[in-house]
Amino acid sequence: MWVGTEAWRHVDGLPVVDRCLVMGVVNVTPDSFSDGGEWFEPAAAIKHGRELLAEGADLLDVGGESTRPGAERPAPEEETRRVLPVIEALAADGALISVDTMRAGVAALALDAGAVMINDVSGGQADPDMHALVAERRTPYVCMHWRGHSIDMQNKAEYDDVVAEVIAELGERIEAMRSAGIDLSRVALDPGLGFAKNADHNWEILRRLREFAVLERPLLIGASRKAFLGRLLADEQTGEPRPAVRRDEASAAVSALAAAAGAWCVRAHAVAPSADAVRVAKRWGTV
Numbered sequence: 054m055w056v057g058t059e060a061w062r063h064v065d066g067l068p069v070v071d072r073c074l075v076m077g078v079v080n081v082t083p084d085s086f087s088d089g090g091e092w093f094e095p096a097a098a099i100k101h102g103r104e105l106l107a108e109g110a111d112l113l114d115v116g117g118e119s120t121r122p123g124a125e126r127p128a129p130e131e132e133t134r135r136v137l138p139v140i141e142a143l144a145a146d147g148a149l150i151s152v153d154t155m156r157a158g159v160a161a162l163a164l165d166a167g168a169v170m171i172n173d174v175s176g177g178q179a180d181p182d183m184h185a186l187v188a189e190r191r192t193p194y195v196c197m198h199w200r201g202h203s204i205d206m207q208n209k210a211e212y213d214d215v216v217a218e219v220i221a222e223l224g225e226r227i228e229a230m231r232s233a234g235i236d237l238s239r240v241a242l243d244p245g246l247g248f249a250k251n252a253d254h255n256w257e258i259l260r261r262l263r264e265f266a267v268l269e270r271p272l273l274i275g276a277s278r279k280a281f282l283g284r285l286l287a288d289e290q291t292g293e294p295r296p297a298v299r300r301d302e303a304s305a306a307v308s309a310l311a312a313a314a315g316a317w318c319v320r321a322h323a324v325a326p327s328a329d330a331v332r333v334a335k336r337w338g339t340v
């Protein structure tokens with residue numbers, strides 16, 4: 054039976070400990086950009102989730118729809134088929150699970166199967182029923198900044214001031230959640246790195262991360278293995294981006310810096326490096 058990494062204080066539903074949390078990524082998809090297909094079989098995904106918990110993941114994010122740029126959407130039934138057995142098994146181990154879905158129907162079944170949080174990259178824009186579900190079930194909810202589905206989201210990466218505009222658009226989401234009767238004390242926000250954002254936008258958001266404090270909600274940062282890190286670390290001779298599976302050191306560096314800037318949680322494919330990184334950030338900032 055898995056035991057939590059540290060004493061949990063559920064402050065109004067969102068899990069909280071006295072450092073930045075680490076959310077391990079379990080993509081049960083054939084085509085996610087960073088690990089597509091590796092954990093597509095339930096047994097492999099469950100085994101991987103247990104490995105991430107052993108590496109120090111505070112919670113696991115189980116998703117059945119790839120959101121990489123250009124991705125085609127699976128049918129709701131297929132998305133459900135992918136995630137439910139994995140959520141059931143890992144929740145039975147005692148793990149804290151968020152379901153990474155934009156669909157209220159999938160989220161409801163995931164909650165019934167033992168998930169304790171909904172991670173919605175669309176912030177409720179992809180499914181008009183999502184906010185009502187979150188309000189009714191009083192589920193801790195991650196609301197990410199989003200400007201449309203992966204199939205064409207990079208066409209919407211136009212900003213005058215990306216930080217000001219992402220903050221404003223997340224503010225609109227907060228109002229929509231408030232109107233839907235959602236208990237905002239159970240809501241975390243996420244700037245959506247790589248979603249309708251290019252590399253410069255991502256770096257500007259990270260550089261100015263503290264400005265998001267104006268929204269007065271915990272922040273989740275999902276930088277792990279993303280293309281902007283690959284481009285930063287491109288081969289100097291060939292210009293070839295660093296492959297996704299070799300971006301974990303850079304991902305951990307972002308985790309440390311995001312934690313130092315006050316992030317509530319970081320989302321990581323390789324948990325161990327980021328688990329160490331957030332502990333370094335905590336001790337560094339401790340008087």
Ligand SMILES: Nc1nc2ncc(COP(=O)(O)O)nc2c(=O)[nH]1
Pocket residue numbers: 078080085086087119120121153172173174195197243245246273274275276277278320
């Ligand atoms: N809250 C949140 N959820 C996410 N889900 C998927 C991906 C895409 O990355 P993946 O395909 O490696 O999971 N990124 C995020 C993110 O940045 N934030």
